[in-house]
Amino acid sequence: MGGFRLSHQKGEIAMLHQHDNFFEGLTPRESLNFAAYLEGENRRLRSLESECKATATPRTYHADTDRKLTTLGLQACADRKIGDRSKLGGPSTSLGWGIRRKRRRGASRGGLSGGERRRLSVAIELLSEPRVFLADEPSTGLDSAQAEKVVKLIKKLSIERGIPSICSLHQPKTAIWDTLDYFILLAPGGKMCYAGKRDAATSYFEDLGYKCPLQTNPAEYLIDLVTIDTDDSTQSALDEARINSLHHSFVESIKSGELGKEPSLAERNTEKQSYIGPLAQVRRMKTAFNRFSALLGRSLKQNVRNTRLAVLRLGAVIIQAEMFSIIFASVKDDNSRTKSIADRVALLTFGVVNMSIMSMMKTLDLFAKERSVVMREQMRRTYSPLEYVLAKVVAEIPLDSFFSLTFAAMLKYLTGLRSSLRTLAGTFCLMTVSSVSLGFAVGSITSSVESAMSLGVPLMVIFMIVGVINPSGVDASQQANQLLTLLKALSPIRWAIEALVTAEFQGMEFGKRNRWGQLSELKDLPAMGALAVVKNGDEVLANLGLKDAQYSNLIQNLV
Numbered sequence: 001m002g003g004f005r006l007s008h009q010k011g012e013i014a015m016l017h018q019h020d021n022f023f024e025g026l027t028p029r030e031s032l033n034f035a036a037y038l039e040g041e042n043r044r045l046r047s048l049e050s051e052c053k054a055t056a057t058p059r060t061y062h063a064d065t066d067r068k069l070t071t072l073g074l075q076a077c078a079d080r081k082i083g084d085r086s087k088l089g090g091p092s093t094s095l096g097w098g099i100r101r102k103r104r105r106g107a108s109r110g111g112l113s114g115g116e117r118r119r120l121s122v123a124i125e126l127l128s129e130p131r132v133f134l135a136d137e138p139s140t141g142l143d144s145a146q147a148e149k150v151v152k153l154i155k156k157l158s159i160e161r162g163i164p165s166i167c168s169l170h171q172p173k174t175a176i177w178d179t180l181d182y183f184i185l186l187a188p189g190g191k192m193c194y195a196g197k198r199d200a201a202t203s204y205f206e207d208l209g210y211k212c213p214l215q216t217n218p219a220e221y222l223i224d225l226v227t228i229d230t231d232d233s234t235q236s237a238l239d240e241a242r243i244n245s246l247h248h249s250f251v252e253s254i255k256s257g258e259l260g261k262e263p264s265l266a267e268r269n270t271e272k273q274s275y276i277g278p279l280a281q282v283r284r285m286k287t288a289f290n291r292f293s294a295l296l297g298r299s300l301k302q303n304v305r306n307t308r309l310a311v312l313r314l315g316a317v318i319i320q321a322e323m324f325s326i327i328f329a330s331v332k333d334d335n336s337r338t339k340s341i342a343d344r345v346a347l348l349t350f351g352v353v354n355m356s357i358m359s360m361m362k363t364l365d366l367f368a369k370e371r372s373v374v375m376r377e378q379m380r381r382t383y384s385p386l387e388y389v390l391a392k393v394v395a396e397i398p399l400d401s402f403f404s405l406t407f408a409a410m411l412k413y414l415t416g417l418r419s420s421l422r423t424l425a426g427t428f429c430l431m432t433v434s435s436v437s438l439g440f441a442v443g444s445i446t447s448s449v450e451s452a453m454s455l456g457v458p459l460m461v462i463f464m465i466v467g468v469i470n471p472s473g474v475d476a477s478q479q480a481n482q483l484l485t486l487l488k489a490l491s492p493i494r495w496a497i498e499a500l501v502t503a504e505f506q507g508m509e510f511g512k513r514n515r516w517g518q519l520s521e522l523k524d525l526p527a528m529g530a531l532a533v534v535k536n537g538d539e540v541l542a543n544l545g546l547k548d549a550q551y552s553n554l555i556q557n558l559v
Contacts, residue, residue: 012129012132013131013132013134014125014126014133015125015136015379016122016125016133016134016138017136017376018136019141019372020118022120023298023370023373024081025081025305025306026082026302027079027081028069028077028080028082028116028123031082032120032124032127035127035377036065036127037294038294039127072119072120072122073119074116074119077112080111080112081111082112083112114141114142114143115142115146115149118142122157126161132163132166133166134167135167135168137169138151138169139169144173148175151167151169155179172219173217176219177198177217178198181197182197183195183196185201185222185223187246187247191226191243191247192247193226193243195250202218204253208246226243227239228243291383291384291387295383295388296394296395299391299394300395313358313362313403316358317406317410320354321411321414322410322414324350324411324415325415328343328346328347330343331347331415332414332416341505344417344504345469345501345544347415347417348500349469351500352428352493352496352500353468355403355404355435356432356435356460356493356496357435357460357464358403359400359404359439360435360436360438360439360456361439362400362439363396363400363439363443364443364449364452365449365453366443367392367443368443368446368447368451368452368453369449371448385444393437396436397432397433400432400436401432404425404428404429404431404432405425405429408421408424408427409421409424411424412424417504418508419500419503419504423503424500427503427555427558430555431492431493431496434492434496434558438460438492439456442456442459462487462491463494466487467491467495467496468493468494468497469498469544469545470544492558495554496558498546499551499554499555501541501544501546502541503551504537505537506541506551507537508536508538509537510536
């Protein structure tokens with residue numbers, strides 16, 4: 001930028017993105033407090049590393065947040081959840097059958113308006129001490145009144161901070177046009193047709209033969225000059241010729257110095273070599289811990305507030321356990337254990353597949369939704385990717401494990417599985433941890449919810465296919481495919497199913513036996529595929545290819 005070296009990571013560039021991305025469960029005050037805290041931590045660390053005096057004292061970010069909320073007109077909604085605007089209704093709430101209940105005057109709609117979200121974005125970006133402010137279409141999604149307020153707010157804060165602001169605007173109304181000091185007019189193909197003072201633009205184009213009509217917004221007139229009508233080939237050729245002429249005239253005017261030099265943005269930034277001494281290294285470790293604590297607190301707060309999702313998930317695992325107990329009723333009713341062998345294998349298999357897919361899909365959805373916010377924070381290096389992932393793992397895995405524990409307890413109570421509750425709960429919880437970790441891995445390499453699902457669902461289906469036990473048995477003489485062997489080794493579903501089946505059948509005895517240790521009736525022997533004519537649980541495991549399997553070893557593979 002004009003020979004200047006500015007760093008976004010050091011907070012020298014504030015960037016307002018086209019779309020506002022926030023954590024829906026937090027309030028504007030909490031979002032600002034969090035951003036201000038991390039900015040203050042990193043600023044003090046940079047000051048210490050460069051042997052400069054810190055520009056901020058600890059615990060002052062709350063006062064800064066209150067001032068910014070007041071300045072930006074956000075005090076009225078400071079403690080309201082930001083929410084998701086796509087899920088908000090109008091001034092009334094539907095009760096069904098065409099009946100709508102009017103919202104009480106002054107009642108919260110559960111989310112911020114477009115203008116409030118935009119102003120919050122401006123506040124977050126200006127928490128640092130930038131030397132330039134960039135805004136990518138700050139009026140996107142706003143009506144004309146809100147767009148004018150946001151642009152004027154940007155100019156007001158730029159004057160107060162003494163920093164230049166560069167905004168990309170499409171068809172600004174007259175009030176916004178009058179706010180600009182300088183502007184650049186770009187035509188299709190990146191051709192520059194003007195760059196200079198706003199108040200000199202109309203006279204410049206008038207000299208070229210393009211006089212702005214009276215009572216016409218100059219911004220709209222100038223945009224029309226560089227617009228190509230693609231529907232009419234004849235008009236399109238005329239438009240392109242006009243744009244080429246404007247571009248050529250601008251280049252010549254720059255060479256002749258008619259428009260003068262562009263305004264200076266800032267003084268050259270002189271960089272200092274930072275020395276990281278012992279004190280700075282200790283401070284860096286402390287800062288990393290503080291950032292991790294802040295990230296963990298934010299994640300826990302989101303979990304606590306998202307009670308609706310938690311209740312739905314809890315209800316889902318209870319209903320699923322009840323459904324499994326009905327479908328595989330023979331597991332509880334079969335006292336001799338000979339008629340429920342296939343159902344036991346199927347019950348454990350479907351239970352593992354169900355919980356693993358639920359855990360991974362929830363993680364993919366969460367990770368992908370947060371990605372846009374995290375990427376914005378990562379651009380300024382407010383925290384490291386490792387700190388974020390660790391905080392999410394610590395916050396999410398206990399909650400996911402609770403649902404796995406609930407499912408295991410309900411399954412044990414409703415079906416009477418032979419395995420102990422400790423074995424069931426431990427296996428399901430470890431399998432959930434593996435699925436969540438896999439979800440984090442997939443989410444980290446994708447850019448949206450759709451792409452995360454597109455990659456995660458097929459991957460989980462593959463792991464399910466290679467992980468499910470074949471009830472027809474395993475042919476030891478058949479040579480294993482190397483690709484399948486690799487996929488089986490990577491599948492958490494496979495290890496969880498095999499661990500639970502091994503724990504369920506190992507040492508199991510079937511039916512009533514006579515004094516010679518034989519079953520009293522041959523009809524009690526199971527007769528289905530690999531489970532036909534087996535006398536005990538160990539023979540079941542042998543026919544399923546798990547003869548030498550040990551629960552502890554399988555669990556280690558799952559971990």
